[in-house]
Amino acid sequence: MLKLDIKNQIIDIKLDIKKGEIVAISGDSGAGKTTLLRVISGLEDAKGNIEADGEFWLKNSRSLHPRRRSVGFAMQNFALFENMTILDNLLYVENNLELANRLLESVDLIEFKDRYPKQLSGGQQQRVALCRAVVKRPKILLLDEPLSALHSKMRLKLQKEILKLHKEFNLTTIFVSHNITEIYNMANRVVELKRGRVVGDKLIEKEIYEQPFIYAEIVEKMESYGKYYIILKISDRLVKNSVEKDRFTRYNIGDFIKVEVKV
Amino acid sequence: MKSLLDLDFTPFLISFKLALITTIILFFVALPIAWWLSQTKSRVKPFIEAISSMPIVLPPSVLGFYLLVAFSKNSPIGEFLSHFNIELLFSFSGLVVASVIYSFPFMLQPLQSGFESLNKGMIEQSFLANKGVITTLFRVALPNIKPALITALIITFAHTIGEFGVVLMVGGSIPEQTKVASVAIYEMVEIMDYKAAHIYSAIMLLISFSVLLLVYILNRKFKLKAL
Numbered sequence: 001m002l003k004l005d006i007k008n009q010i011i012d013i014k015l016d017i018k019k020g021e022i023v024a025i026s027g028d029s030g031a032g033k034t035t036l037l038r039v040i041s042g043l044e045d046a047k048g049n050i051e052a053d054g055e056f057w058l059k060n061s062r063s064l065h066p067r068r069r070s071v072g073f074a075m076q077n078f079a080l081f082e083n084m085t086i087l088d089n090l091l092y093v094e095n096n097l098e099l100a101n102r103l104l105e106s107v108d109l110i111e112f113k114d115r116y117p118k119q120l121s122g123g124q125q126q127r128v129a130l131c132r133a134v135v136k137r138p139k140i141l142l143l144d145e146p147l148s149a150l151h152s153k154m155r156l157k158l159q160k161e162i163l164k165l166h167k168e169f170n171l172t173t174i175f176v177s178h179n180i181t182e183i184y185n186m187a188n189r190v191v192e193l194k195r196g197r198v199v200g201d202k203l204i205e206k207e208i209y210e211q212p213f214i215y216a217e218i219v220e221k222m223e224s225y226g227k228y229y230i231i232l233k234i235s236d237r238l239v240k241n242s243v244e245k246d247r248f249t250r251y252n253i254g255d256f257i258k259v260e261v262k263v
Numbered sequence: 264m265k266s267l268l269d270l271d272f273t274p275f276l277i278s279f280k281l282a283l284i285t286t287i288i289l290f291f292v293a294l295p296i297a298w299w300l301s302q303t304k305s306r307v308k309p310f311i312e313a314i315s316s317m318p319i320v321l322p323p324s325v326l327g328f329y330l331l332v333a334f335s336k337n338s339p340i341g342e343f344l345s346h347f348n349i350e351l352l353f354s355f356s357g358l359v360v361a362s363v364i365y366s367f368p369f370m371l372q373p374l375q376s377g378f379e380s381l382n383k384g385m386i387e388q389s390f391l392a393n394k395g396v397i398t399t400l401f402r403v404a405l406p407n408i409k410p411a412l413i414t415a416l417i418i419t420f421a422h423t424i425g426e427f428g429v430v431l432m433v434g435g436s437i438p439e440q441t442k443v444a445s446v447a448i449y450e451m452v453e454i455m456d457y458k459a460a461h462i463y464s465a466i467m468l469l470i471s472f473s474v475l476l477l478v479y480i481l482n483r484k485f486k487l488k489a490l
Contacts, residue, residue, distance in 0.1 A: 043387050066390045073391055079384025083406035092402070093392040136392065 001053060002140060002172055008046040010035045011196035017189075019053070022166060022173045024187035024204075032196035033176040034076065037142045040174070041073050042066035052139055069140075072133035076144040078125045080117040086128050087113040094136040103131040106161050108154075122149040127158065134165050141166070143175035147182060152217055152233075152254075159185050181215040181256050215256045221248065232259065270459060273439050274447035275466065281355070281430075281443060282423035285362040286370075289419055292363065293370040298400060300371075301378035316368050323365070323428025330361050330433050353435045358443075361433040362423050370419040377411025378404060410482040417481075421474040425467070 002017040011032040017023055025033045038044035042057065043066055050058040057064045081089050086109060090100035104110045107127040117125055126149045133141060146162070147155045163186060166173050177183050183190055184204060192200030219238065220231035228248035232239045243251070251257070296315070300308060318326060334351040335341045344351060351357035381404060389399040405412055427445040434441030436450060444467060451460040 041387075041391060043391075066387065067393045067395070069391075071391055073388070075384050075388070077382070077384055079382055079388050081385055081388070081403055081407070082382075083403070092389075092394075132388070 001051075002040075003049065003051040004040070006036075006039050006046040006048040006050060006058070008035070008039065008044065011039065011046070011193075013193075013196070013198055015191065015198060015201075017172060017174065019172050020170060021189055022163070022175070022187045024183040024190045025174060025176045025193060026178065026183060026190055027193035027199075030195075031193040033193055034144055035196070036193070037073065037144055037174065037176065040140065041071045041142060042069050043073075070136075070138045071140050071142060072136055072138035073142040074126075074129040074133040074144065074146050076148075078117070078122075078129040080125055080128055080132070082117050085114050085116055086120070089117070089128060090132050090135045093132055096135065100131070100135055103135060103165075104128075106164075107131060107158065123151070123154065126150060127154075130158070130162070134169070134171075137169045137171075139172060141171045141173040143173065145176050145178070147177075147179070155179075155182065156185075162186060179256065181217070184215065214259055216259045218251055218253055218255045218257065221251065221253060223248075232257070234259065270462060271438075271447075274442050274444040274463075277355075277439070277441070278424050278443040278445070281358055281362055281426075282420045284359050285366055285423045286416055286420045288359070288363050289366060289370040290416065293367065293374055293415075294400070297371050297374035298378055298396075298404070300375050301381075315371050318365050319368050323426070324432060326365060327361070327429040327432025330357075330364065330429065334360075334433065352433065353437060353441060355434070355440055358430055358434040358441055361429050362426060365426060365429045366419050366423050369422045370415045373411045373415035373418065374408070377408030377415075380411075381407055409485045413481045413485070414478055417474055417478045421471060424470065424474075 001019055004013055004015045004017070006013055013032075013036060025036060027033055035044060039046040040050060040057075042063060045063070046058065047061055048058060049056065049060070052070070056062075057069050080086075081092060084092060086104065087100060090103065091097065094100070101110065101113070104113050107130065109124060109127055109131075112120060112124065117128065120128070126146065130143070130146055133143065143162070147158050150158060159182060162173070162175075165171070175186070177186075187204055189201070189203050191198055214234070216232040216234045216239075218230050219233045222229040222231065222240075228243050228245055229240050230243055230248065230251055232241060296311075300311065331352070332338055333340045334344075334357055336345055341351070349356070351360055385403055385407060386399060389403045394402070425445060426443070427449065430441070430443055431446050431449070434443070434446075436442045436446045442450075444463060448460050448463045448467070451457075451463065
């Protein structure tokens with residue numbers, strides 16, 4: 001159980017998160033999503049209380065140092081140790097070679113384990129950051145837009161991997177995401193922030209089955225004889241849909257749009 | 264006609280010894296201060312930065328004069344040290360203390376700016392990995408600011424070798440004790456022994472150039488490696 005009652009210049013949040021929950025944090029930029037993760041990890045100051053499994057990480061203004069909190073944090077800028085190889089990045093956090101190898105294997109990076117971060121692409125670095133956050137099997141796993149740099153195929157694979165690790169290590173996971181499909185695929189609860197406050201808090205499982213729609217990715221845009229089409233990827237199928245001109249201009253490849261499901 | 268073999272190279276050895284000891288001491292003194300300055304939001308930070316940068320702008324003779332006064336037996340510091348039989352004036356130990364003060368900003372500033380330019384996330388991740396400040400400093404921070412570290416070490420060493428004013432005021436020119444290369448050149452010019460002064464100066468020129476070349480080569484190497 002993670003009980004939050006925190007306040008600083010940017011956020012003012014009260015939230016209870018059950019052990020084992022996967023909570024997505026959504027909201028516009030500047031809503032305080034990253035700040036919330038940084039306050040939980042102890043990297044940013046706040047007043048109030050943070051209680052994790054009965055242990056106070058923050059009580060009034062007395063704060064437990066980040067190193068004393070059981071937190072794994074995959075940051076938006078990855079922050080990999082550039083002087084260490086990929087494998088050493090994980091071993092520095094937890095000296096568990098077997099687990100480190102297994103994690104790198106699960107994200108298709110085992111063959112790059114002796115390379116340095118700068119020798120990897122952004123997407124590959126992001127996967128290493130994810131493994132590093134998990135390797136110490138923390139109580140709380142914090143992921144700040146963990147899959148933003150990945151292409152859709154890898155994103156889906158990683159979503160499954162995160163869920164697998166989350167279950168296996170009995171983690172409580174909080175992740176920030178703007179991607180609605182990612183939120184619906186991974187989280188069982190979504191908390192929406194606005195100007196540092198909680199303005200929405202919904203359980204997803206219930207909602208997803210009630211809603212007669214899915215989110216589909218636009219993979220291509222076409223114009224033919226004055227008509228406009230978008231190609232959507234639904235499951236493994238590609239579906240061609242005609243759209244009006246103004247919508248066609250508004251949409252970008254990679255966008256996810258809500259598609260009605262006719263049963 | 265003087266040849267190279269006739270010249271006394273002890274001043275160079277003293278200069279090297281002084282530069283080496285000063286660099287080692289300064290590394291350990293400046294490292295925690297540079298780290299603290301790079302991390303702190305304290306209001307006293309500008310004062311500490313201003314004080315530590317004073318040797319850059321002060322004429323060496325001014326600094327030398329104050330150290331001369333401070334080290335003399337009439338001063339509280341000199342008097343306190345005399346209880347332990349420590350005599351800093353006109354001694355090699357005094358030269359080391361003076362050099363540490365004089366060269367302090369040359370070690371501090373590159374280290375501090377190196378730490379400040381470091382991705383803060385790396386330091387935070389090290390803390391989250393349950394590592395303390397010392398481990399974080401030596402295993403994450405320093406290895407990731409290698410160009411700044413090398414610049415700090417080499418420039419401090421070179422700057423100490425080139426010292427003149429402070430060294431002359433505090434150490435005088437006692438042969439085989441406090442007479443460093445720069446002072447030796449000054450004395451040779453004074454007695455109009457230009458031939459020897461030329462040789463000494465050429466050696467100093469060569470050393471300075473080599474040191475700077477080394478800094479640029481190493482920095483280029485590390486920058487390329489980092490790409």
